[in-house]
Amino acid sequence: MSTEHVLDRRPPGRTRARVRAGANKVPEVTVYFWIIKVLTTGMGETASDFLAHLLGPIPAVGIGALAFVAALVLQFAVRRYVAAVYWTAIVMVSVFGTMAADVLHVGLGVPYTLSTPAFLLALVAVFALWYASERTLSIHSIRTRRREAFYWAAVLVTFALGTAAGDLTATIGLGYLGSAVLFAVAIAVPALAHRAGTLGPVAAFWTAYVITRPLGASIADWMALPHTRGGLAWGLGPVTLSWTVAILGFVGYLAASRRDTEPAQPAQPAGTAG
Numbered sequence: 001m002s003t004e005h006v007l008d009r010r011p012p013g014r015t016r017a018r019v020r021a022g023a024n025k026v027p028e029v030t031v032y033f034w035i036i037k038v039l040t041t042g043m044g045e046t047a048s049d050f051l052a053h054l055l056g057p058i059p060a061v062g063i064g065a066l067a068f069v070a071a072l073v074l075q076f077a078v079r080r081y082v083a084a085v086y087w088t089a090i091v092m093v094s095v096f097g098t099m100a101a102d103v104l105h106v107g108l109g110v111p112y113t114l115s116t117p118a119f120l121l122a123l124v125a126v127f128a129l130w131y132a133s134e135r136t137l138s139i140h141s142i143r144t145r146r147r148e149a150f151y152w153a154a155v156l157v158t159f160a161l162g163t164a165a166g167d168l169t170a171t172i173g174l175g176y177l178g179s180a181v182l183f184a185v186a187i188a189v190p191a192l193a194h195r196a197g198t199l200g201p202v203a204a205f206w207t208a209y210v211i212t213r214p215l216g217a218s219i220a221d222w223m224a225l226p227h228t229r230g231g232l233a234w235g236l237g238p239v240t241l242s243w244t245v246a247i248l249g250f251v252g253y254l255a256a257s258r259r260d261t262e263p264a265q266p267a268q269p270a271g272t273a274g
Contacts, residue, residue: 025081025142026151027260029205034212036087036250041162041216043243044094046224048102050236051095057107061099068096072152076145083255087247090155097159098217105167112168119161123210126154137202154206162213166221169214175230176222183215 027033051060071092078085101119104110110118130150131137142151169179190207193199199207224239225231254260 024140025075025078025086025148026139027081027083027086027254029139030260032250032254032260034208036247036254037090037209037212038216038219039243039247039250040087040090040094041159041213042220043216043240043247044091044098044159045163045217046220046236046240046243048095048098049224050240052099052102053236057103061103064092064096064099068092075152076148081261083251083260087251089152091247093152093156094159094213097156097213098163101160101163101167105164112164112171116161116164116168119157119164123154123157123161126150126157127206130154137206139205155209158206158210159213162210163217166214166217170218170221176218176225177230180215180218180222183211183218187211187215 048060048064051064054060055063071089075085075089101115104115105112127137130147130153134141134147134150139151142148166179166183169182170176174182187208190199190204190211194201194204220239220243221231223232223234224236226233
C-alpha cells in the first residue's frame with residue numbers, strides 16, 4: 001500500500017486553484033508511516049486515561065480539546081508536509097478521539113454496541129461528502145484547504161471508531177491481548193486483498209488505517225492495565241512515556257531523512273492532481 005494512488009476525476013472547471021510543487025500535506029505511505037500510526041494510537045489511548053485519572057475527566061477533556069485545536073491550527077498553517085507538525089496533530093487527534101469515545105460510553109452511558117456503528121456511519125458520511133466534493137479520497141492529493149479539512153475529519157472519526165471497536169471486542173470476552181491478536185490478523189486482510197487485486201488502493205488504505213487504531217490501543221491497554229483487567233500492570237504513565245519516546249525517535253528520523261516526503265513535481269491544475 002506504499003504506492004496508494006487514485007485518479008482524481010474532479011473536472012478542471014470546478015476549481016481555479018493551482019497546486020504548488022511538493023505541496024501535499026500528508027506523508028508518503030511507507031513502513032514508517034504504519035509503525036508511527038500504531039504507536040500514536042496506543043500512546044493516545046493510555047495518555048487519555050492517564051490524564052483523566054490525574055486531572056479528572058472534565059479538565060482532561062478540556063485540555064485535550066485545546067491541544068487538539070492548537071495542533072490542527074498549526075498543521076493547517078504550514079504550507080507543506082512537516083513531519084513534526086503532522087505527527088503532533090495525529091497524536092492529539094488520537095488523544096482527543098479516545099476522549100470523545102470514552103465520554104460517550106463512560107460519561108453518557110452509550111454502550112459500545114451503539115457507539116461503534118454510530119462512528120462507522122459518521123465515517124461513511126465523511127467519505128461520501130469528501131468524494132462528492134472532490135471525486136477522490138486519495139491521500140496523495142491533499143493540496144487544498146478543503147481536501148485537508150475532509151482528511152482530518154476522516155482521521156478524527158477513524159480514531160473514535162477504532163477506540164469504540166477495540167473496547168467493544170475487549171469487553172465481550174476477548175480481552176486486550178485477544179483483541180490485539182484479532183486486529184493484528186485483521187490488518188493483514190486489506191493488504192493481502194490489495195496485493196491480490198480484489199481491493200482498490202484507496203479502500204485498502206482506509207480500511208487498514210481504521211484497524212490500526214484498535215490494534216495499537218489494545219496493545220497499549222494490555223501493557224498498562226492491571227492484572228485484574230487482563231493486563232501486564234506496567235502502568236498508564238510508563239507506557240505513555242515509552243511509546244512517546246518511540247514516536248519521537250521515528251519522527252526525528254523521518255524529519256532528518258525525509259524518506260516520507262514525496263518528490264517535487266511541477267505545478268499543475270488541482271483538477272488533474274492525483
